[in-house]
Amino acid sequence: MRRMLVALLVVVLGLGGFGQVTISFWHAMSGALGEALTSLVQKFQAENPDVVVDLVYQGGYSALQQKLIAAVAAGQPPTLAQQYENWTTQWLDALVDLDLFLPEEVLADILPQFEQIFEGRIITVPFNKSILVLYYRPDLIPNPPKTWEEFEELVAQVGKDEAKGVYGTAYRPPNPEIFLTLLHQAGGSILSEDWTKVTLNDAAGLEAAEFAARTAKYALVQSAYISDAVQKGITVAMWIDTSAGYTYNMNAAKTAGVPLSVAPVPCYKNCASMIQGTNLGIFSVNQTRAQIEAAARLIAFLLREDNIVYWAQKTGYLPVTKTAIYGKLWQDYIAQRPEHKVMTDQLLAGGFGQLLHPKYMDIRSLLITYWELLLKGEGAPKKILDALAAEIASVIGQ
Amino acid sequence: MIKLPSHLRSRRFWGETAEAYLFLLPTLVVLGVFTFYPFVNAFVYSLYDIRTRTVPGPVVYVLEEGLDSWTNLLARGRIPEDLVALLEKRGAKREDLWVRLRQSARWVLKDEGNNQEYILIKEGDKLIAYQATTQWALDPVGWSNFRQAFRDPDFTKALFNTLKYVGISVPATLFLALLLATLLNQALLGRAFFRLVNFLPYITPVVAITMVWQWIYDRDLGLLNYIVSAVARLFGTKASFFDWLNDARLALPALIIMNVWRFVGYQALILLAGMQGIDREYYEAARVDGASGWQVWRRITIPLLSPQIFFVFIISMIGSFKIFEEVYILFMGPGPQKSALTIVYYVFTKAFDSGHYGLASAASVILFAIIFALSLFQLTVVQRRVHYER
Numbered sequence: 001m002r003r004m005l006v007a008l009l010v011v012v013l014g015l016g017g018f019g020q021v022t023i024s025f026w027h028a029m030s031g032a033l034g035e036a037l038t039s040l041v042q043k044f045q046a047e048n049p050d051v052v053v054d055l056v057y058q059g060g061y062s063a064l065q066q067k068l069i070a071a072v073a074a075g076q077p078p079t080l081a082q083q084y085e086n087w088t089t090q091w092l093d094a095l096v097d098l099d100l101f102l103p104e105e106v107l108a109d110i111l112p113q114f115e116q117i118f119e120g121r122i123i124t125v126p127f128n129k130s131i132l133v134l135y136y137r138p139d140l141i142p143n144p145p146k147t148w149e150e151f152e153e154l155v156a157q158v159g160k161d162e163a164k165g166v167y168g169t170a171y172r173p174p175n176p177e178i179f180l181t182l183l184h185q186a187g188g189s190i191l192s193e194d195w196t197k198v199t200l201n202d203a204a205g206l207e208a209a210e211f212a213a214r215t216a217k218y219a220l221v222q223s224a225y226i227s228d229a230v231q232k233g234i235t236v237a238m239w240i241d242t243s244a245g246y247t248y249n250m251n252a253a254k255t256a257g258v259p260l261s262v263a264p265v266p267c268y269k270n271c272a273s274m275i276q277g278t279n280l281g282i283f284s285v286n287q288t289r290a291q292i293e294a295a296a297r298l299i300a301f302l303l304r305e306d307n308i309v310y311w312a313q314k315t316g317y318l319p320v321t322k323t324a325i326y327g328k329l330w331q332d333y334i335a336q337r338p339e340h341k342v343m344t345d346q347l348l349a350g351g352f353g354q355l356l357h358p359k360y361m362d363i364r365s366l367l368i369t370y371w372e373l374l375l376k377g378e379g380a381p382k383k384i385l386d387a388l389a390a391e392i393a394s395v396i397g398q
Numbered sequence: 399m400i401k402l403p404s405h406l407r408s409r410r411f412w413g414e415t416a417e418a419y420l421f422l423l424p425t426l427v428v429l430g431v432f433t434f435y436p437f438v439n440a441f442v443y444s445l446y447d448i449r450t451r452t453v454p455g456p457v458v459y460v461l462e463e464g465l466d467s468w469t470n471l472l473a474r475g476r477i478p479e480d481l482v483a484l485l486e487k488r489g490a491k492r493e494d495l496w497v498r499l500r501q502s503a504r505w506v507l508k509d510e511g512n513n514q515e516y517i518l519i520k521e522g523d524k525l526i527a528y529q530a531t532t533q534w535a536l537d538p539v540g541w542s543n544f545r546q547a548f549r550d551p552d553f554t555k556a557l558f559n560t561l562k563y564v565g566i567s568v569p570a571t572l573f574l575a576l577l578l579a580t581l582l583n584q585a586l587l588g589r590a591f592f593r594l595v596n597f598l599p600y601i602t603p604v605v606a607i608t609m610v611w612q613w614i615y616d617r618d619l620g621l622l623n624y625i626v627s628a629v630a631r632l633f634g635t636k637a638s639f640f641d642w643l644n645d646a647r648l649a650l651p652a653l654i655i656m657n658v659w660r661f662v663g664y665q666a667l668i669l670l671a672g673m674q675g676i677d678r679e680y681y682e683a684a685r686v687d688g689a690s691g692w693q694v695w696r697r698i699t700i701p702l703l704s705p706q707i708f709f710v711f712i713i714s715m716i717g718s719f720k721i722f723e724e725v726y727i728l729f730m731g732p733g734p735q736k737s738a739l740t741i742v743y744y745v746f747t748k749a750f751d752s753g754h755y756g757l758a759s760a761a762s763v764i765l766f767a768i769i770f771a772l773s774l775f776q777l778t779v780v781q782r783r784v785h786y787e788r
Contacts, residue, residue: 066750073755090753097499100475121501162639165618174731222617222644223731232618284498288510361752372735376646 021290022052023298024078028064028278029128030057032247036314044301051294061278077283080295084278085116085353086360088124095123096282101296106303109321113351116279124279125299126320128311130244131347132181132273134263135226140237144263148185151238151266152215158237160218168218170226170239173372176364177274178240181265182208184272190355190363195396201382201389207268209374209381216375227252230260240265242276243343246316262339264346272350277317305329316340318347362395440766443759444543446536454517455531459484462524469520472497472505481527485509485516506530543760553761555736556744559650563740564718567654572711574658575665580695582666583673593670596663604660608727611656615642615728643728646735653724653738661717665710672706673699704784712776719769722746741765 029037034057041053056078058064065087071077072091088095099107099122107122114126136144140158145151155168171178183189188204191197199205219239220229226239231252241249246262253260265273280302282295301307308324311317313333319325325344334341354360370388373379405411461468461481468478475497482492485507494511503520507527515530547553582593599607614621617639626640642652676699684694700707722742725733732739732747741761749758 062751069750069753073753093499093501095499097475100497100500119501121499173734222641223729223734229618234618284506284508289496289508365752369736376735378735 020050020052021288021294022054023080023291023295024054024056025295025298026056026058026064026068026078026081028058028061028082030060033128033315036311040302040307040311041298043307044298047301048294048297051297053298072283072285075285077285079287079291080280080282080298082127082278083124083281085124085356086364088118088279088281089356089358089360091283092118092121092123094283094285096284096292096296098122098125098282098296098299101282101292102300106300109303109323111320111322111325111347113275113347114320114353116353116356118356124281125303127278127280127302128244128315128317129275129277129320130242130317131275131343131351132177132240132265133243133343133346134238134265135241135245135249136238136261136263137235138259138261140235144238144261145266146264147266148211148268152211154237155215155218158218160220165234167220167234167236168238169215170220170222170229170236171212171216171375172223172226173221173375174223174368176367176371177242177276179208179212179367179371179374181240181272181274182212182268184274184350184352185268185270186211187269190392191357191396195357198389198393198396200392201385205385205389206382209385211268213374213377213381216377219375221375230258231255243318243346244277244316246339246343262342264342264349267350270350271346272352273346275347275351275353309333312340316343318343357396359395363392366391366395440759440762443755444763445538445540446756447539447543448536448755449753453531454519454528456529457526458488458516458529459527460524461527468525469503472518473500475500477507481507490514539756543756544764546757547761547764550757552736552739553741553744556739556741556761557764559738560719560721560740563650563654563721564715567657568711568715568718570654571658571661571665571714572707574662575669575710576707578662578666579669579673580699582670593667597667598663599660600664604723605727607660608656608724611652612643612728615652617641617644644734646733646737649729649733649737653721653728653733656728657718657721657724661714665714668710669703669706672703676702701785708776708781708784712773715772715776716769719765 025041027034027037038055041055045051045053058067061084064082065084068077068081068083068087069090072094077091077094102125107125110125114129116122116124116126118124134144141154145154151169158166158168160167180190183200183205186204186207188199188202188208190200192199220226220234220236222229225245225248226236226241227245227248230236230249233256235258243262250260264271280299282292282299284292287295302311303321305321305324305327306329308319308321309327309329312319312324312330319330324330325348330344334344355363357363366388370384370391373384374381378384461484468481471478477495477497482490482495485495486492489512490509491511494509496508496510498506498508498515500506505518507516507518508514509516517528517530519526519528578596582589582596586592613619617623620642622642623640626638630638640648642648680698680702681694684698689697720742721740725738725740725743726746729738732743742765745758745761745765748754748761
């Protein structure tokens with residue numbers, strides 16, 4: 001009897017799964033972000049009963065990256081995965097050309113700030129994108145700074161008192177994107193336009209480095225997130241941080257019982273601000289066409305206006321398409337939420353993305369090394385920049 | 399005819415040998431797959447530049463006619479009729495063929511039914527179809543990975559940090575373990591309890607231990623800085639804050655302190671077992687001769703304990719060279735200004751952050767060579783000074 005029941009169960013389950021295609025989706029979204037992604041995927045499955053999405057949380061970004069590298073090397077990558085631009089450059093061959101599988105209007109709707117062309121191919125689309133903004137304590141800084149000059153003045157005013165735990169600002173060595181923002185604002189860049197020369201140590205680069213070094217004297221410099229320090233009751237008057245940290249920073253301030261607000265990053269020659277966050281790409285290795293088509297449907301679903309706005313509201317990430325960011329849903333939302341309006345304006349005013357150089361992975365790790373030296377005052381800014389430029393030159397020359 | 403020694407001729411000998419190997423088999427299989435195979439491969443990979451890509455294999459077809467229209471079709475993800483016809487002759491079905499990806503003047507065509515891939519490359523005015531064979535690309539590069547490692551300032555830093563770590567933590571742990579074992583060897587109240595307490599750090603998972611020490615070392619809320627400031631207050635001076643986890647000068651000491659604490663109990667237990675194995679008669683004879691406590695410890699305990707000391711020394715040295723998890727968790731990176739970057743951490747980031755498998759393998763081979771040379775030195779030179787009680 002029991003054997004018959006088991007057989008029946010197998011048949012029923014088998015029939016139930018007939019005609020279904022299963023795709024795997026690896027991500028690094030924890031907490032509230034993970035919940036929002038799960039509910040979006042559930043909605044997709046309700047609309048597409050023929051697709052089963054195996055949503056796998058892989059831990060933080062570095063764990064996801066390490067697992068993807070190993071999976072691609074083993075020829076067993078997932079169907080769909082979140083990935084940073086500098087990871088993508090390592091496995092260009094393993095990814096599908098999205099223009100073959102996504103409707104043209106979906107790709108055309110993506111905001112130009114997020115456009116990604118790798119060696120002439122479109123292989124990823126933006127998904128969870130954030131931008132650097134200024135978090136500040138309105139009780140200490142009633143009028144957030146609009147220029148570098150004002151920023152520097154205010155930082156010096158608050159000063160630094162380690163015993164009391166008071167700092168004018170804060171910087172994280174693992175986050176060289178702040179330096180890149182300063183560099184862009186000063187009119188500089190890492191490489192020349194044709195990628196043949198390192199331009200990071202020219203006059204503009206030096207201005208950025210010197211500004212960072214001067215303000216770092218009053219800064220809390222730590223590898224851990226700034227929200228960790230805020231939560232412990234440390235006073236940081238203002239700091240530049242990603243909009244994706246919004247919920248974390250706000251919760252930390254709430255725990256510490258201090259007010260916190262958001263303003264655009266102070267500007268210099270322009271108001272550039274670096275975009276961070278990952279994109280979605282479909283792996284072609286070891287996948288059937290049906291799996292790739294199903295993954296493309298999921299991407300198109302995630303880039304639909306209602307879903308983008310839901311995702312942005314739940315997470316603090318920014319809408320990535322024109323339809324969504326200018327649409328009524330988002331505009332009504334930010335009319336009620338000045339902080340999200342700041343982030344949106346910041347993106348439209350000066351959002352710029354990662355350098356899509358195949359060696360950016362190595363370049364970024366050099367940036368981290370020298371950004372830390374700069375923040376800790378280990379040598380003159382000019383000397384640090386020149387050493388960094390020399391190392392980048394040898395990396396791109398290889 | 400060669401005559402085998404008598405014990406090799408008995409059936410029982412061969413039966414027992416076969417049985418023994420049968421029992422060893424599971425271990426050998428597991429070790430073979432997860433230890434020996436990767437071990438040998440690391441040597442091989444260290445001589446190659448390894449990348450993952452689809453590599454063109456043997457040429458399947460050369461297509462010459464109407465190239466422009468074909469490239470246009472392929473660029474849009476469609477497969478030209480002529481190509482479909484050619485592939486159908488090879489047993490492909492039309493509905494199973496699709497363009498998997500394209501890259502500049504190169505396309506990968508997939509035959510899903512036969513699970514076959516073709517790489518189409520435009521060369522001059524011809525379109526050549528290759529059979530795609532593998533995703534691994536291994537180019538032999540000789541010793542270049544080793545040269546690159548020694549030229550990489552990160553590697554030399556990792557090497558230096560690791561040597562510093564081993565050079566300080568191994569003797570320090572051994573010395574403290576020796577003192578602790580001597581104490582535990584006395585008849586003191588609650589001896590069993592203290593032995594258990596000392597062993598606890600060793601059996602606690604390293605992840606849990608490191609998380610706790612992360613708190614102990616915290617600049618603002620940490621136990622260590624709390625004690626420092628309390629002591630400072632006691633003397634009426636201003637406390638200075640030690641930023642153990644963010645200060646490049648303190649990161650390696652922090653790592654050493656944690657691991658000395660972690661291993662001292664375990665080593666003490668091994669040494670204690672050795673001490674208790676020493677024949678009481680030696681001590682009684684020494685007492686009759688009027689030897690002081692220090693003389694007894696120095697002249698009897700230490701020499702007779704030398705096999706255990708030697709064992710603990712070698713094991714902890716090898717283990718210390720392989721330090722990785724503690725760094726990974728304690729600093730969530732290689733530490734401030736890479737001051738806690740160790741060789742294994744370097745290997746890990748080179749392989750799994752930047753995909754330089756060849757370089758990572760070369761670095762691990764260098765680490766192996768260092769450990770091997772030092773172990774050899776200890777087994778030949780140092781062991782001569784070890785007393786084995788007969």
